[in-house]
Amino acid sequence: MTRIGGRIVRPGAVVEGYVEVDGPAILSVEAAGGAGDDIVVPGFVDLHCHGGGGHTFTTGDVESARGAAAFHLGHGTTTMLASLVSSPFELMREATAAYRPLAEAGVIGGMHYEGPYLSGVRCGAQNPEFLRDPSIDELAALIKLGEGAVRLVTIAPELPGALEAIGFLRGQGVAAAVGHTDATYEQTLAGVAAGATVGTHLFNGMRPPHHREPGPVVGLLSSPVVCELIADNIHLHPGMLRFAARTAGPDKAALITDAIDATGMADGTYDLGGQQVVVADRAARLVRDGSIAGSTLTMDEALRNTVAAGIGLAEAVAMASTTPARVLGLGDRIGALEAGLRADLVVLSPDLHVKRVMRSGRWLE
Template sequence: MKTAYKAKKIFAENEVFNNAFLIVEDGKIVSIEKKYDGEYIDYSDKYIAPGLVDTHVHGYHNVDITDGEPGTLNIMSKGVLQMGVTSFLPTTLTSSYETLNNAVKVIGEEYKQVEGAKVQGIFMEGPFFTEEHKGAQNPAYMSDPSIEKLRHWQELSGGLIKKIAIAPERKGTVEFIKEAKKMGVYVALAHSDAGFDTAMDAVNAGANIFIHLYNGMRGLHHREPGMVGAALYSDAYAELICDGHHVHPAAAGIAMKTKGHDNILLITDCMMAGGMGEGKSKLGEFDVIVKDGQARLKNGSLAGSILDLIDGVKNVYDWNIADKKQAIDMASKNAAASVGIDDRCGILKDGRDADFIVLNEDLSLVETYLDGKSVYKA
């Protein structure tokens, strides 16, 4: 059955269509038309955009994917629909080898059965980090990178690992990056005190993403540009948590001006407290207090965020550091491209799954669609 949706604006891959129709049939996008004679669902005062893609999200609705509890992945996949997310990479934290074995195994067993947003791979945030900028990662489990461990995790997950983050100053990182790339795993840089040259060596070896830019890394100094300098200088992608707490709006704007919006991806780094309101929570093994839109450890350090991805999109537009198309692309098209899944999500295009969101003009979420079916209404 063919269904048409009329919108004030439709944000396609390389164009914004005004007063146009999205045509969907059997769960797939058929075309985007400027005229349509049949009946249609009327969103003529609203926008249609691709479903958002969160490539860095640990949990939501009081579940943490690292726990490896059966059913957790499904709860999370349904919960993130209210962020406007239709595809995501469930993200593990630095934990024991055994805990990570179980977590990736469970994801690999359950990802095809989820009822909500689609699992497009796994992101392993650690455990190959250093203590200096550990953030909410447990240094007890940190070590030099091991390609043997990555191969084992990839086997346990059924080939689902798409991305792993490491600290580039650890021993053997260049060799690890090259071998991981051969396996089809994208290597990111994070939780590191590496200097500029060391970080650039990792980029030159094939690392292509800096994790939550500015957070968990050596800052910029004019005589030693550090990890932040390498992120701004290189052509690699950089993640940003645009909740207004992790990164000042001006710092986010500097990154966008320096690197160009095409090299920025918006992520949530959301933890299990996401969607749960204020109160006590956990991030891995750490106790967390959620208050005033922030999640903090007992020592006052910021933990993972409780950001909804659509709010990050709205924020960068409201902060006047991105236009609407750029804001949407950073949380969909760019995010998907950063880990090579833009052939299946992040873009409204003929033949693709009809995974899209309906937005008000202020970019607040109205409705989320999966395969042409409405699955969440704000």
């Protein structure tokens, strides 16, 4: 049995006490004085990550995927989706087959297809060469091949066949996200009505809001969906992060990294979906047009930035762990420090830097 003391961040509260772990599960969480100054939070859950530590998820390479997952685990991410970018169908098939065993082994929590069913006008750093209209035939084949590994698909709801594809995903138990979209407010709400439950990196890759055409940003914030937020202070100004997080509330906001292979690496030139990316002073941008191309963010830094922006610690932790776990249908297993859940936790210093990481009751060495 292992006993971890400190300021325990539980749903809606921070209490001094101890987390007792027995095997892979949390046995109990009890309030007690004298437990120390460390901050103990549930393991982070990242719904949207393309790589890190010099490794990428975007090519279907298994060893590279393992490396990316291990890098982010060191920063407290105990569950993550491997996110592809817009790709040819054959690459999507190859990556799905390659990553299915990783999902079954728990190395990753599953896969996220960020594209190719996206708006050409709002494609951002997505490769326009690979964009196409949603295909239920493609999705059906990938879901069958993945055997439960496909967990999230981003779709622009204004595209032909998009609403049908979103409804199909809902029927298959796969979360659909609205993103990289030039949709109107009404088209966004139609996507939500069809079954979308997530907004992909709110504000980024979207028609900007206007008081006479609210667009997808306001449509998503005013709908019962979870809005992803990239809290790197590059994609979103801290004031906008605070506004969005407070408007959505911790039950409807999820911190993500949108990290690429350059995360944790030196400035330089990298590749994303066959496009050249230059990283300088933490910011990643496409060479061809200067578009922001993912991030160099980790979830522990996202948590620090969110708290610094004025969001309470308990609320920020919910956004980093509890809410994204619920998006994946895993809220009864991970995402909180409660008895009976899997013992995924992170011990942070008082200034929110990672000291130790535990996954399934075992410390990361």
